[in-house]
Amino acid sequence: MDNLTVALDAMSGDFGPRVAVPAALQALTQHPNLHILLVGNPTEIESLLSQKENSKSSDILSRLTIIESTSVITHDAKLSVAIRHSQGSSMRIALELVKSKKAQACVSAGNTGALMGLAKLLIKPLPDIDRPALMAVLPALNQGKTVILDLGANAECDSNMLVQFAVMGSIMAENILGIESPRVALLNIGEEEVKGLDSIRAAAATLRAHHKINYIGYLEGNELLTGKTDVLVCDGFVGNVTLKTVEGLIEIFLSSLRLTITRKSWWMRILGIWLQRRVSKNFGHLDPQQYNGACLLGLQGTVIKSHGSANQKAFVAAIEQAIQSIEKNIPDRIAMSLSLALPKSDNS
Template sequence: MRIGLDMMGGDYAPGEAVKGVKLFFDTVTSDAHLVLIGDETALKPLLEEAQLDTSRYTVVHSSQVIGMNEHPTKALKEKQQSSIAIGFYLLQHKKIDAFISAGNTGAMMVGTFYSIKSIEGVQRPTIATMVPREAGGYGLLLDVGLNADCKPENLVQFGILGSLYAKHILGTENPKVGLLNIGEEEGKGNLLAQATYPLLKDEPRINFAGNVEGRDVFTDKADVIVCEGFTGNVVLKMAESFHEVAVKRGIKDDYIDRFDFEYYGGTPVLGVSEPVIIGHGISGQRAFMNMIVVAQKMLESKLLDKIKESFIAK
């Protein structure tokens, strides 16, 4: 497998990206070949210093970088030699099997939707986040910002996509799917939640566990929690802020430490036909390593084939 990595994306690139590659090579057993996309002049001394096995990676030169504050569509159009544009070109033309970047999120989303097709039957691709559970392990919350407004059918598909990811990447057999709501009883919530509940209940491809409330998010009541992206993003940012406050106050706790985004790396775009993983702009070496690990798991498990089969079967 060939995994493409944008070496210029993120506030601490390319230094932390190179460190992440080294950490991956040193700690993960893998036959993955990494395609490092970035400015050769900037990368060469860092790669030499890291003393990486040159047989395990290839450098593809990019002469431009899309800044974090640039307009996504305009930047992709005008910067065809940027690391993000080249990454999507390679992915589109089957030169790499997955693409990872911690660069401009908007440019990554535009590149995904214009370069990579959605899987047939998927109405709206989604992004998810890992949710650390107090009893151990991780759940999944989606959508967390890509789709601020949704129809009931979209949330049902998020449940299917999340279930497949939880089963094949997180190793959760028959994952329970919950609908984020303001009460446990059927009939609670706004119009979207009320219309979604019976659809989830009747969907044979998921194991529906009913409504879950905010207090249930970090428990094992549901393995996959679905909501529209507006609510999901609020929950995500609130959880991240708890970790930030704990760090600032010098609080050390094993559970709170697991809210650090570097533990899980980046966010896969679920519902598109090729693996695309988007990282946080402040990603460090551990986040880069974990994004590579996620890409490897997606490829090894043939997750996208399973998603395609699930939607074709319907």
């Protein structure tokens, strides 16, 4: 089994090393071939490691290396300022480790715009790709899965970008999910061909004529988790709002069940426990913590964006996304497929 090396931006996100360090140790425990480069403040990281040291074997700790950083890009930093002052930051150093081939992937819970900008600057987009897109694999009904992009990297997208996202999403669904001729749809405000922005209708016309893409038309937001499509394409503004709305609703639903279990009435507690078991069995795969981690698709290397508010379980899921991308050799697979899959008119 080949060794894997992942660089973790340990300082970004709402909780920084308090989540990144235990998540790194858990991932190392689960993957004997994994090496982690933990980028951050050595004093903070070593303090957290010392609290876990007695319960961790020397083998696990030997596969963890601390890389010092001197600053953190804040979540509210403007893009131009963040990039201009990024030298020495945990995010930039983690990306530089991928650029220099010392790591095969980077995972960060930091500022999305800064991560996108620095990744484009350091790792570079693939040929034929205008701008990378944030992509995640979301659960659907009947244990299905749907590739959705963009989830926030590009607030505004023209028709060419939407077509590129559709092609990359189709490649991902075929190679990661094993779906032959995956169904591709555009997220829109209606199913009629005349609905939507000019960019969406222009992308639809291109995809409709594209013989390598199994384009099925428009889907509305209420069909996101129904499994009606294997790939759902939208601009980053719509995708980010849609994703966070769905996650919020799921979390409210799960929290309501937990509240029911804590009620004093014995029959309410029993009912709550029964409901939670039923829900966990039928809908547990919808828990947002289980699919945290969006891949910045279209780069020459692997970059995974974790939720800023991710807890340990969710951050481990983001590391798992990075491992899967490395093992499946996703950037190279996309690069090999793009020149054949993209419409010639888009590349002229």
